[in-house]
Amino acid sequence: MADFCMPSLGADMTSGLLVAWRVEAGDKVEHGQIIAEIETAKGLFEVEVFEDGVVEQLLIEPGEDQIPVGTPLAKIVADGDVVTKPDAAAEPEGRQKVSPVARRRAAELGVDLTQLKGSGADGVIQLADVEAVAGAAESPAKAAPTARKITPSAEGMRQAIAAAMSRSNSEIPHYYLATEIDMSRAQQFLAEQNKQRSIKERLLPVVLPLKAVAVALQKVPQLNGYYVDGQLQQREQVNIGFTVSLRNGGLLTPALQGVEQMSIDQLMAALNDLIGRTRAGKLRGSELTSAGITVTSLGDLGVQSVFGVIYPPQVALIGLGKIVERAWAENGALSARPVLSATLAADHRASDGLLGAKFLDAFGRALQQPEAL
The missing domain is CATH 2.40.50.100 (RNA polymerase II/Efflux pump adaptor protein, barrel-sandwich hybrid domain)
Structure with missing residues (x-):
């Protein structure tokens, strides 16, 4: 029993x-x-x-x-x-x-x-x-009760988030790394793909970094984990938490499950579905608890760098900023390139700076071969 x-x-x-x-x-x-x-x-x-x-x-x-x-x-x-x-x-x-x-x-x-x-x-x-x-x-004439609709207050949600972040800051020894990634190939790939698609089927820019995170985690699995009773557990499946803003205020971070097995099209469909269900209040409990790492993207709001706080019991968070045009030197030549600022917040109990650097390197390399994602 x-x-x-x-x-x-x-x-x-x-x-x-x-x-x-x-x-x-x-x-x-x-x-x-x-x-x-x-x-x-x-x-x-x-x-x-x-x-x-x-x-x-x-x-x-x-x-x-x-x-x-x-x-x-x-x-x-x-x-x-x-x-x-x-x-x-x-x-x-x-x-x-x-x-x-x-x-x-x-x-x-x-x-x-x-x-x-x-x-x-x-x-x-x-x-x-x-x-x-x-x-x-x-009250014999009283109408049948209507279905209960739960609308959490923005204040209550912020208090809940603050409680989790306070726990994170007090319990998790964070370290931070940052890198800049040339997104020329990734953007060209997206442009070519979206030419062949209807507006409804187009790929959003964030889908490639999400898939690249899954590729990097398979090479550096120490960042794909969570803590249970003080013990680090590794996840075999790549479940990526993705931060979604709600219409009434507040944030939720449900998980995209099994990202390593998805094609880009499948991942885009899963992301659209997850965002829609999150805002409609139709999430499953496992989608709130199964993530091994979280991705938060604020580039669409003009933020260039994101230094996040790890969501317990996870051990890492990736922050994605705005893609901006910058001077880029390569092979002795200087040119303007679209550049993404990516940051890693990681738990020093589960990994160290060397492993974090290897992860960011694998993440950047994956975005240089978007057709392989």
Whole structure:
């Protein structure tokens, strides 16, 4: 048996609100299946289960707030094991099946349980059934409740981000490196590619650096990791966190997963999808927790250099600035070239300046061969 616990959806999260279950006791679940919706200071997220099995018991009712990270929310057993549904077991045969919290609420509201029909598995009366009847009794003409829409405040999100960055500054021994990269070949490649595409299908300039990060991480894997209980863990898959600004203010950094396996077109499609779902509040929990490194790009706002703060428990962050035309000397000749300023913030516990320099070198070299990305 395994517990499905309140997940940590970021270094700033200590507790959350269980908004809804997507499963009931007795349901079979598979690895990666969404089974719950959790609200944090940063918004509403769909949360997956990471094992196959059967839901034996839901331990927490939706609506309970400030549930600490790590608190068991449900019990899951291996498929094939006998599952005794707790609500059914608590009632003698032939009697109504009522969840404990629904029974307590019915007593508080004076609701006659014998008049209810349960909406849960095997007709179990749930909290929602009791409150629906009580609400109808108080106001028969009252309209059905609308779906809950979570809109986190910009202030609350900034506080959450500040908490994570404060932890980062206090716990992570940062070191910084910077380099300048000639983007002539990369820009020419993009121009040629976009001539053949519709406006909707065009490649954005950031897609090549994102793919180049994946190439460099395969050569310097020490920067593709995270800390668990003080121990450095390496990620085999390249999951790159990408900072997305939200329309109501604030930032989220969900992960593009498996970037090393994507073509440029696949990566562009994945990026568009991720940005759209981030701003629509439709992210999965794993997309907030699976990144091994983060890329933040502020070049479109005119910023020339970005010196970022590592997002725990990751061990590195890449900052991309604006591509500007500068004098560039090569083979004894001076010419104007489009130049990108790229910075690396890295955790000295996981790597050192030599490894960081090798990473930036591999990153720059990859951008000199855009057709190979």
